[in-house]
Amino acid sequence: MALIEARNLTKVYALGGQTVHALRGVSLDIEAGEFVAIMGASGSGKSTLMNILGCLDRPTSGEYRLAGEPVQDMNADALASIRNRRIGFVFQQFNLLPRTSAQENVELPMVYAGIAAAPRRTRALEALQQVGLGERTQHTPAELSGGQQQRVAIARALVNQPVMVLADEPTGALDSQTSEDIMRLLSQLNAQGITVVLVTHEADVAAWARRRIVFRDGAIVEDQRTGVAA
Numbered sequence: 521m522a523l524i525e526a527r528n529l530t531k532v533y534a535l536g537g538q539t540v541h542a543l544r545g546v547s548l549d550i551e552a553g554e555f556v557a558i559m560g561a562s563g564s565g566k567s568t569l570m571n572i573l574g575c576l577d578r579p580t581s582g583e584y585r586l587a588g589e590p591v592q593d594m595n596a597d598a599l600a601s602i603r604n605r606r607i608g609f610v611f612q613q614f615n616l617l618p619r620t621s622a623q624e625n626v627e628l629p630m631v632y633a634g635i636a637a638a639p640r641r642t643r644a645l646e647a648l649q650q651v652g653l654g655e656r657t658q659h660t661p662a663e664l665s666g667g668q669q670q671r672v673a674i675a676r677a678l679v680n681q682p683v684m685v686l687a688d689e690p691t692g693a694l695d696s697q698t699s700e701d702i703m704r705l706l707s708q709l710n711a712q713g714i715t716v717v718l719v720t721h722e723a724d725v726a727a728w729a730r731r732r733i734v735f736r737d738g739a740i741v742e743d744q745r746t747g748v749a750a
Contacts, residue, residue, distance in 0.1 A: 521588055522549035522550060522551050522552075523550055523551060523552040523554075523586070523587055523683060523684060523715055524548070524549060524550035524573060524584075524585075524586060524684075524717075525549055525583075525584070525585040526546060526547055526548050526549070526569075526572075526573075526582065526583070526584050526585075527547050527582055527583040527584075528545045528546070528547055528581070528582040528583070529543050529545070529546040529547070529569070529572060529579045529581075529582035529583075529584060530543050530544060530545055530546075530579060530580045530581045530582055531543040531565075531568050531572070531577070531579055531580050531738075532580045541738050542565050542568040542738055543565050543568055543569060543572075543579065543580075543738045543739075544565075544737070544738040544739045545582070545739070546565070546569060546582075546738070546739065546740060548733065548740065548743070550715065550717065551715075552683065552713075552715055553710070553713055553714075553715055554715055554716075554717075554730065554731055555706075555707070555710040555715075555716045555728070555729045555730045555731065556716070556717045556718070556729055556730075556731045556732075556733060557718055557719075557720055557725070557726035557728070557729035557731070557732045557733070558570065558717065558718070558719045558720075558733050558734075558735065559719075559720060559721060559723075559726055559732060559733070559734045559735070560721070560734055560735030560736060561721070561736070562721075564735040564736050564737065564738070565735045565737070565738040565739070566719050566735045567688065567719060568738075569735070570686060570688055570717070570719050572584060573586075573686060573717065574603065574607055574609060574686045575591055575594075575599040575602050575603045575607065576599075576603070578592055578593075578599075579592055586602065586606060586607075586684075587606060587683055589602065604629060604632055604633050604680060605633075605680065605682075606682055606683050606684065607682050607683075607684055607685075607686060608674075608676075608677025608678055608680070608682040608684070608685040608686070609677055609685075609686050609687075609688075610670070610673050610674055610677050610685060610686070610687040610688070610690045611673065611687075611688050611689075611690070612688060612689040612690065612692040612693050613693060614661070614666075614669045614670055614672070614673045614693075615673065616661045616669055616672060616673060616676075617661075618660065618661050618662065619660060620660065621657065621658045621659060621660055622648060622653060622656055622657050622658070622659055622660075622661075622664065622672045622675075623641065623644045623645060623648065623657040623658060624644075625661070625672055625673075625676055626644040626647055626648060626672060626675045626676045626679055627640045627641065627643075627644045627679070628676065629676060629679055629680050630643065630644070630679055630680065633680055643679050644657075644675070644679060645657055647675035647676070647678050647679045648671075648672070648675045650675065650678065651671040651672075651674050651675045651678075651705060652671060652705075653668060653671050653672065653675065656668060665698075666693060666694050666695075666698060667694055667698035667701055667702060670690065670691075670693075670694065670698075670702050671702070671705065674702075674705060674706070674709075678709070678714075682714070683714075683715060684714070684715040684716075684717060685706070685709065685714055685715070685716050685717070686717050686718075687706065687716065687717070687718035687719070688718070688719045689719060689720055689721075690702055690703075690706070690718060690720075690725075691703065691720070691722070691725055692720075699725065703725060703728045704728075706718070706728070707728055716729075729746070730745060730746055731743070731744065731745045731746065732744050732746065
């Protein structure tokens, strides 16, 4: 059984009196442990698919199973629960709370999960150590570089031990050297068994993945496995 099973996903929006077909019958499987890059121009459907895979949105029609659970018809509370239990998110703009420390930012998903303070602190510190920020745990985002802030965001994505990390343009706000450092970290996490799915429009970022899926006009036009990550 694949970790992600998507069948005939469509997403239709009404926009300014017009009907926009963001996804047109998309089907794909992603196995546990894969490292997948989703590419495409703006408006191609890649971000819409990412939102559905991340249980942030529902398809208009079609079926989506995550780790065997049918999620397309779940209510908002059930979707929030599955996001918290199974998915870690990494975004282009980091989305850190500005007045709280790196440790407190990483603890946040565990607060929502109802985990007690002591194990929250332990797991947050372990996650920050894992991403190379063991000496910066009490610094606020303003006291960290862009690359360090993204590492905090990655640590936050890992603390609930997700089966999958979804990264939406994770290097978009970073310089080229820092981008390479972040991609190397994601590659290392994938080597430890975490499924990584990232959205990017940059070919050098996509080259780190072992599978590349290209979208155009709401449909998959290319699905290529390279076999070896960068």
